[in-house]
Every structure is written in structure tokens, then in C-alpha cells.
Amino acid sequence: MAKRKQRKAATEQEVENHDEVTVAAEAGAENDGHTAHAAEEGAAAEEGVEREGGGEGEAEGEEGPDAAARGGEEGKEEEREVSFDELGLDEQLKRALRKKGLDKATPIQREAIPLILEGKDVVAKAKTGSGKTFAYLLPMLHELLKLSAEGRIRKSAPNVFILVPTRELCQQVHNEASSLLEFCTSKLKVVQVNASMSDKDIKVALSGPPNILVTTPACVASCISKGIIRGSSIKESLSMMILDEADLLLSYRCEDDIKALVPHIPRSCQSILMSATSSADIEKLTKLLLHNPFILTLTEVGHAKDDLIPKNISCDAKDKMLYILALLKLELIQKKVLIFVNSIDSAFKLRLFLEKAFNARLFDYLIATDDNKSKEERQANKGNKKDSRVSRKQLQQTLDAEFGVVRGIDFKNVFTVVNYDMPPDPAGYVHRVGRTGRAHKTGASISLVSPKENGIFEDIENMLKDVENRDTSCISPFPLLTKNAVESLRYRAQDVARSVTTRDIKEARRQDIKNEILNSEKLKAHFDENPRDLDLLKHDKLLSNKEIPAHLRDVPEYLIDPTTKEASNVVKLSRAAMDIDKPRRRKRMGFKGGSGRSSDPLKTFSAEGKSRRRGRKERDGEQDRRKRKSDIPTVQEITEPPP
Numbered sequence: 182m183a184k185r186k187q188r189k190a191a192t193e194q195e196v197e198n199h200d201e202v203t204v205a206a207e208a209g210a211e212n213d214g215h216t217a218h219a220a221e222e223g224a225a226a227e228e229g230v231e232r233e234g235g236g237e238g239e240a241e242g243e244e245g246p247d248a249a250a251r252g253g254e255e256g257k258e259e260e261r262e263v264s265f266d267e268l269g270l271d272e273q274l275k276r277a278l279r280k281k282g283l284d285k286a287t288p289i290q291r292e293a294i295p296l297i298l299e300g301k302d303v304v305a306k307a308k309t310g311s312g313k314t315f316a317y318l319l320p321m322l323h324e325l326l327k328l329s330a331e332g333r334i335r336k337s338a339p340n341v342f343i344l345v346p347t348r349e350l351c352q353q354v355h356n357e358a359s360s361l362l363e364f365c366t367s368k369l370k371v372v373q374v375n376a377s378m379s380d381k382d383i384k385v386a387l388s389g390p391p392n393i394l395v396t397t398p399a400c401v402a403s404c405i406s407k408g409i410i411r412g413s414s415i416k417e418s419l420s421m422m423i424l425d426e427a428d429l430l431l432s433y434r435c436e437d438d439i440k441a442l443v444p445h446i447p448r449s450c451q452s453i454l455m456s457a458t459s460s461a462d463i464e465k466l467t468k469l470l471l472h473n474p475f476i477l478t479l480t481e482v483g484h485a486k487d488d489l490i491p492k493n494i495s496c497d498a499k500d501k502m503l504y505i506l507a508l509l510k511l512e513l514i515q516k517k518v519l520i521f522v523n524s525i526d527s528a529f530k531l532r533l534f535l536e537k538a539f540n541a542r543l544f545d546y547l548i549a550t551d552d553n554k555s556k557e558e559r560q561a562n563k564g565n566k567k568d569s570r571v572s573r574k575q576l577q578q579t580l581d582a583e584f585g586v587v588r589g590i591d592f593k594n595v596f597t598v599v600n601y602d603m604p605p606d607p608a609g610y611v612h613r614v615g616r617t618g619r620a621h622k623t624g625a626s627i628s629l630v631s632p633k634e635n636g637i638f639e640d641i642e643n644m645l646k647d648v649e650n651r652d653t654s655c656i657s658p659f660p661l662l663t664k665n666a667v668e669s670l671r672y673r674a675q676d677v678a679r680s681v682t683t684r685d686i687k688e689a690r691r692q693d694i695k696n697e698i699l700n701s702e703k704l705k706a707h708f709d710e711n712p713r714d715l716d717l718l719k720h721d722k723l724l725s726n727k728e729i730p731a732h733l734r735d736v737p738e739y740l741i742d743p744t745t746k747e748a749s750n751v752v753k754l755s756r757a758a759m760d761i762d763k764p765r766r767r768k769r770m771g772f773k774g775g776s777g778r779s780s781d782p783l784k785t786f787s788a789e790g791k792s793r794r795r796g797r798k799e800r801d802g803e804q805d806r807r808k809r810k811s812d813i814p815t816v817q818e819i820t821e822p823p824p
């Protein structure tokens with residue numbers, strides 16, 4: 182009841198404050214919540230909300246305006262902190278949250294959890310890093326714990342499907358759910374299955390069956406078509422379906438797979454859609470899956486306003502290596518650093534360049550790609566119908582490679598995102614910079630902008646101005662890097678860059694694919710049956726293994742200009758203020774080095790495979806020791822998944 186009063190008050194505030202509900206005002210819609218979010222969501226959602234209001238009486242009628250208030254009043258709501266204890270969650274979950282050190286709900290959690298607990302279908306849109314995963318996991322687990330306590334769990338198929346676009350996200354969501362369940366005494370089972378697993382492994386994972394299945398639409402559709410999951414069992418058991426990163430699902434060509442699932446979803450199933458950006462795809466999915474959904478839109482969708490400091494540096498395209506070297510070598514940006522480039526070859530090239538420039542193979546820097554989508558999509562669209570199956574397969578692989586490792590992934594404690602290459606569109610920028618400034622944390626982003634990229638830079642600036650309702654630029658020039666500092670490194674950068682040849686890049690890619698193959702679960706059976714293949718693969722020769730030129734290893738003191746030294750000291754001081762270098766804190770923040778090395782790449786920045794680590798154990802130990810001694814910045818890269 183108190184909750185209803187609170188919502189009612191918010192509604193009244195909103196009615197007085199028309200201009201905050203910009204979408205409704207622009208659409209010329211009436212001043213109520215239904216129209217406010219319906220205007221953004223399109224006719225389907227509007228109809229949905231109206232049906233909800235009309236069909237379920239007065240209480241439901243109150244919900245609509247509430248939605249608009251939540252969407253438009255986020256600035257005010259942000260100040261009202263709500264602890265998890267106030268949200269009526271199961272005691273076991275509250276304890277789990279306490280153990281994880283989480284106390285206050287983020288705005289999306291504060292708004293979405295009560296709605297989901299009320300049993301509503303919900304479309305929730307909130308910026309990247311706003312805590313959407315717990316916003317659905319917590320109420321979902323609450324419901325399952327309740328059913329379990331009452332002995333009402335149906336057991337012919339999973340009770341909950343969580344569908345995400347990529348296998349990396351499967352793993353991440355699975356880990357998040359497990360991290361909560363490990364503190365619960367009631368035994369609920371969560372599993373993740375994805376297309377890289379063999380049918381046999383999938384069957385084993387699904388035996389039981391688990392309560393919660395985290396998977397991709399393609400994988401669940403394939404399980405149904407192969408009879409691994411029976412449609413009739415889904416109808417009997419499924420009580421909730423969640424689509425996370427829903428704005429990306431359809432760009433992964435998942436529409437047909439989702440459609441194949443629809444006939445098996447029982448009418449009583451509660452559906453939740455989570456998204457970082459608004460798009461026509463969300464509307465399509467809403468129509469396809471949800472009944473009378475409650476649309477929850479938190480403003481500043483996709484952009485962190487107070488918790489992210491965006492900067493830019495103008496430079497020639499050919500000088501980008503020089504600039505990135507200057508930024509990292511002179512320690513002008515805060516670690517951890519996630520560097521985006523626009524192609525896999527560029528990622529390898531930059532990795533080899535930084536490895537040689539830093540003379541190290543461990544990593545505080547992570548290089549990621551995310552660009553090929555538009556190019557591949559264009560190609561796929563060009564193809565005729567006959568080719569469409571092949572294109573789709575190729576596209577899927579490419580898309581996995583580009584977004585799988587980046588969009589939606591919660592890289593722990595990334596402080597700085599660097600756009601070494603500018604993203605192809607503003608949405609790409611939102612997803613990239615969203616890897617920092619997550620939850621209640623701050624972060625920074627730095628974009629290296631060449632004259633050719635001025636167009637996209639302006640588009641991004643305009644988008645940010647619109648989001649923040651400002652006239653002036655939101656991205657300001659990066660102040661810490663002087664011309665002198667850059668020039669002092671030019672010779673060295675050119676020398677190292679020249680030493681990275683096309684052959685080196687090919688070799689690095691080959692090595693990477695080799696490691697993926699060696700670590701592939703899917704190929705394990707093949708290697709067991711064909712040990713000679715494994716042997717050949719293990720012992721093939723390196724194409725090139727050049728030493729790093731000794732004179733490029735360290736920047737002599739006299740080369741660093743005083744202003745840069747000062748800037749570097751400022752960064753170091755703030756690093757010290759954040760306690761990053763204290764061993765315990767480093768460990769908590771997922772930095773490598775020291776004991777207790779974790780193998781979770783999402784937490785540690787390590788993307789190394791198991792056997793590679795085993796094989797290099799000794800050398801790694803030596804490198805760790807060296808790293809602890811001198812805190813050498815280190816490099817690693819994310820590239821494509823195994824074929």
C-alpha cells in the first residue's frame with residue numbers, strides 16, 4: 182500500500198512537470214503514463230498497456246502513469262536510495278547480497294524488482310552497466326525459492342529460460358545467478374548451454390532438469406528441434422522467460438529461433454525483456470512475446486551522465502600507435518584499460534606493437550574488436566535467398582566475434598575505455614563506453630579521432646547532446662598529453678611499428694586459433710580418437726619469433742617532458758588514492774599478479790586458455806614476479822571465438 186502511495190506521488194510530480202516526459206510531449210500524446218511510454222514503444226506497447234489497465238481493474242489503472250513518472254523522473258529518483266532489504270526479497274537472497282557486499286539497489290533494480298515480483302510482464306530499458314542482470318535475477322530467484330519452499334516446482338523442463346545473444350553472456354549470466362545461489366540453502370539448479378557444446382554435453386547439462394536454463398535462442402531452438410527439450414514439457418514447466426540484451430538479440434538473427442519457441446510458451450509464463458537501448462527490434466520482440474507489458478524506461482538510456490568522463494584526442498590516423506603508446510607508456514590513463522579497434526587484424530597488430538613496446542606479455546590492457554557488423558550485414562542483405570543460409574552462418578560467426586566479447590559483458594573494474602578506432606555508429610559508442618562507469622562506479626573514455634573520423638565523432642557528440650539536453654559538446658579534449666610528450670616517443674613508436682610485419686600478424690592469429698582449437702571442448706573427442714592430429718597441432722612451427730629490440734624497452738627519463746611527468750604523477754596519485762596498487766585491493770579488483778590467480782577472464786582480464794596456462798606455468802610465474810617488481814604495464818587481446 183505504501184508503495185502504491187509512493188508511486189501515486191511520483192505520478193503527480195510528473196504531471197506538473199510535462200517537459201521531463203519528453204517522449205510523450207513530442208508525440209503529442211495525452212498526459213498519462215500509458216501514452217508516455219507507449220509513444221516510445223509504439224502501438225503494440227500502447228495497446229498492451231491499455232489492455233492491462235482495462236482488464237485488471239483500478240489497481241492496474243494506477244500503474245500506467247507510474248511508468249511515465251519512473252521514466253521521466255529518474256534524476257529525482259536517483260537521490261532516493263533503496264536498500265535491497267526494502268524490496269521484499271527472500272531472506273536467502275538478502276543474505277547472498279550482503280555476502281557479495283551489495284546493499285543499495287540501483288535505479289533499475291529499485292523499479293523493476295517490485296514489478297516483476299507483482300508478476301507483470303516487463304520491458305525494462307536502462308543504460309549499460311546499470312545493474313539490469315540483478316534486476317531480473319533477484320525477483321526470478323525469489324519466485325523460484327518460494328515455489329520450491331511450497332513444493333510447487335514443476336520438473337519436466339526448466340522453469341525459467343534466460344535467453345542472451347552470445348555464449349559469453351550465457352557464461353556471465355550463469356555466473357551471476359550461481360554467485361547468488363551459492364549462498365542460498367534451497368537447492369536450485371542453474372545451467373548454461375550454448376552452441377559450442379556437443380549434443381551429448383547439452384543432454385547431460387539438461388538432465389534433471391535444471392530450474393534455470395541460460396542459453397541463446399539458437400541453442401534452445403536447436404534443442405527443441407532435436408527433441409532434447411520437448412515442447413510439451415516447456416508448456417508444462419516454464420513459468421518465466423527473460424530476454425537479456427534484447428536490443429541485440431535480433432541483430433544476431435535470432436528472430437526465427439525465437440519464433441520457433443513461441444508456440445511452446447505457456448500463456449501463464451511471465452516474460453521480461455531487458456535492454457540498454459531502444460529500437461524497433463525491442464518493439465518487435467515485445468509484440469511477439471509479451472502480454473500487457475509494463476514498459477519501464479529509465480532516462481539517460483545508454484549513456485552514463487555523472488559517472489563517465491568522455492575525452493577526445495585529435496590525431497592523424499597514421500599516428501594512432503604513437504598516441505596510444507604515449508598514453509599508456511607515460512601512464513596518463515587509469516587502469517584497467519579496454520582498447521577498441523575496428524578489425525581483428527588491427528587488434529593483433531596493436532597487441533604485437535604494445536607487447537614489443539612494453540616488452541611484456543601479461544596484461545593490464547585489453548584489446549577488443551567490434552566492428553564488422555555493418556559490413557557483414559550489408560553483405561548478407563545483398564545475398565539472394567538461396568545464399569541466405571550460408572550468409573547467416575557466416576554472419577553468426579562474425580557477429581559472435583565482434584559483439585560476443587564486448588556488448589553486455591561486464592569486464593570487472595575497467596576504468597578507461599579507449600576508442601583507438603572510432604566505432605561505426607553512436608550505438609556502438611554507447612556499448613563500448615558502457616564497459617566502464619558501471620553500477621555505482623566512475624570511469625573515463627578517450628577517443629582517438631583522426632580527420633576521417635570527424636563525421637562519426639560529430640554524430641556521437643550530437644547523440645550525447647540530445648541525451649543530456651545540452652547545447653555544448655559533452656566530449657572535451659584530453660588535457661594531459663602534450664605535443665612534446667608525443668613527439669618524444671615518435672622515433673621509438675615508428676621503429677616498433679615497423680617491426681610488426683604482416684607475417685607477424687598472421688602468425689599471431691594462427692597461434693590464437695591454434696590455442697582455441699587445443700582448448701575446444703567440442704574437438705576434445707576428435708583429438709581423443711585422433712591423437713596424431715593433436716600431436717601435429719601441438720608441435721607445428723612458429724613462423725616468426727623475433728626478439729624485442731633492446732633499445733626500445735624503456736623510455737629514458739630525459740625523453741619525458743616535465744608537463745607529462747606531472748600529468749603522469751597526477752594519474753599515479755589518483756591511482757594511489759583509489760588504493761589500486763595495494764595487493765589486496767588489486768586482487769579484489771581483478772588485477773593479475775600475486776597469488777590466488779583466477780581463471781575467469783571476465784574478472785581477471787585474462788583470456789588465456791587452460792592448457793596454454795599450464796604449459797607456460799613456469800614462465801608466467803617468472804613474469805608475475807617481474808611484474809610485481811616493476812609493475813610493467815601488460816597487454817592482452819580478445820579476438821574471434823573458435824570456429
Ligand SMILES: Nc1ncnc2c1ncn2[C@@H]1O[C@H](COP(=O)(O)OP(=O)(O)OP(=O)(O)O)[C@@H](O)[C@H]1O
Pocket residue numbers: 283284285286287290307308309310311312313314315456457588589590591615619620621
Ligand atoms: N546494486 C548494486 N550495487 C553495486 N554494484 C552492482 C549492483 N547491481 C549490480 N552491480 C554490479 O554492476 C555491474 C554491472 O551490472 P550489469 O552487468 O547487470 O549491468 P547491465 O545493466 O546489464 O549492463 P549492460 O547493459 O552493459 O549489460 C556488475 O559488475 C554488477 O555486479
